[in-house]
Amino acid sequence: MSSLTILIADDEAPARNRLKDLLSDITNVSVIAEAKNGKEAVDLAIQHKPDLMLLDIRMPLMDGLEAAEHAQKLIPKPHIIFTTAFDTYAIKAFDLNAIDYLLKPIRLERLQAAIEKVRAIAPPSLAALKPLQKTRSHLSIHERGSIVLIPIDEIIYCRAELKYVTIRTKEKEYLLEESLTHLEAEFGERFIRLHRNCLVAQYAISGYEKRGDETDNQQWHAMLKGVPETITVSRRQQHLIRKA
Amino acid sequence: MSKNKQLPNLQNLGILLRILVGVNLFGIIATILVSKQLSEFLPIFTMLSTVIQPLLLFSILVLYLLYPLLKKLRYWQSVAIIVGVEIIIATTISLLFSQSLLLEYATAPYRVILLTLSATAAMLYYFDLRQRAYSPAITEARLQALQARIRPHFLFNSINAVLSLIRSQPKRAETALEDMAELFRVLMGENRDLVPLEQEITLCKQYLNIESLRMEDRLRVDWRVDELPNHALVPPLILQPLVENAVYHGIEPIAEGGQIVVTITHKANELLIKISNPYQANNSHHMGNKMALKNIKERLALHFDLEASIRHQTNNGHYTVTIRMPYEKS
Secondary structure (H helix, E strand, C coil): CCCEEEEEECCCHHHHHHHHHHHHCCCCEEEEEEECCHHHHHHHHHHHCCCEEEEECCCCCCCHHHHHHHHCCCCCCCEEEEEECCCHHHHHHHHHCCCCEEECCCCHHHHHHHHHHHHHCCCCCCHHHHHHCCCCCEEEEEECCEEEEEEHHHEEEEEEECCEEEEEECCCEEEECCCHHHHHHHHCCCEEEEECCEEEEHHHEEEEEEECCCCCCCEEEEEECCCCCCEEECHHHHHHHHHC | CCCCCCCCCCCCHHHHHHHHHHHHHHHHHHHHHHCCCHHHHHHHHHHHHHHHHHHHHHHHHHHHHHHHHHCCCCHHHHHHHHHHHHHHHHHHHHHHHHHHCCCCCCCCHHHHHHHHHHHHHHHHHHHHHHHHHHHHHHHHHHHHHHHHHCCHHHHHHHHHHHHHHHHHCHHHHHHHHHHHHHHHHHHHCCCCCCEEHHHHHHHHHHHHHHHHHHHHHHEEEEEECCCCCCCEEECCCCCHHHHHHHHHHHHCCCCCCEEEEEEEEEECCEEEEEEEEECCCCCCCCHHHHHHHHHHHHHHHHHHHHHCEEEEEEECCEEEEEEEEECEEC
16 A cells, blocks of 8 residues: 655644644555645645645635635545534535535544545545635646646736636636636626736726727727737727726 | 722723713603603603703713712712712702792702602613622623633643653743643633733733744744734733634635734724625635634623623734724723
8 A cells, every 4th residue: 555645734833843743643544745734735736746735624725625625626626524613504515515624623442434535435525615716826827747837916817718718817827617607706806807808806907098080989908017918998888097 | 990880880981881871761650650641752751851860960970070980989889979960960050040940840850859869870780780690691601702712722732842842942832831820821721800911912922932833934923013902901811812813714714824903003093993804705614713703792791881892803814903992091
């Protein structure tokens, strides 16, 4: 039996130490990385490809539920076991969907049983946890078997193109397999829809300009901070400009 | 501490306001009884008022001054004195008025004295009823408060932190368990009476010791208590739940942690407690916070009526809770 590689994520050092103590009492497992928040957990998971991630739910920067969602896109998919002191809603959802979790303080026997289960079966889907999440702090994108995290704060605009959505940050463009409507529903406060196919981050808009010939064909364009291109404002959405 | 708990606090603004309103209602009822038609109502009430208002204000002043003395007596003794004082004031004022003014109809001494006595009895009865109605509320508020305060999250995480220390640092684990025991003793105890402010601060520090086990240097606390008022009394557990909120909502969501500032000052007869913590707009745990604030507000009202207030505000990335309450000395 090969050794099971484990990543631990918890914002509290004593909680991480306790887990390491307990894991040291279990044979054939090795802790290969420790993270202090969800973001770090995903970054380290990309780097180390652990078999199992032990994720605390309540962590700063990115919570455990979101980290699990991003990590699910890794190949091979890591097993996830959540750890929590108290979280009524999440626990109900875990129970309903046969997702494994450990209650703090964690008991050795419980941890052992959970790890035996991990060795025996494939990771279950975490799709059912979606409704538990608040808005995500990052988007994750597949890239050559790995994933890339894009902080929501850095997105300038999202534009729908055929099957994909192009995500534009100051440095790069990414292709995301999600619908624009879905993004709008989740991050509606941050972005405004200037065009049927385009969501623009409010903070990134530096101004509006009228372009085109003297006739009726004039169109408003939104100018953006940090990138040279502009976004056409569709006629239907022009009332949004007046508000701004 | 006063041993006469049944006697209303005659130096409390809320109580005095209730007396003013109550007695004037009494005057209105008396006017309705004697006036034969609506047009008579106002003249009679005005006439009655010329006697009632000075009598009322003078009584309030005298009772206010007598209160420190009254609260040292038994309830029936203090009631007897109040009734006696009222008879003297009523007699004096009615005699004074009937000699100097032409209000013999309204100021027939027997009328004034009987009305005053009935009003006094009615007010005392009202305060007694109110006290009885509120006492179970104190107990209930305490229980409710208790449930809101032991955040399961805190309990289980703390036990987990102590467990992690047992193998490596048994000494620290011991201290942590001792702190926890003391904290829970207070949380589960009888919490009706005011307690010394120093005791409340000590409790808070024990709580913070436990939290810093888990949070380590992410949690920083600045105590600005140089001008701590001497021998001040505060409702029990007024500080700890607010500091717990500051940790849970202010510090935990930030990866690098932050600073909580506790400022306690006083001016004249007022005690001022301010607790501020960093605040991030995008984290979404507000429900628990509202609960704790509402709970403390209720308890402040039970102890001090209108004389205490709790307010909160957010600016420049800081969330601040401010409590004002009367400076009660032990």
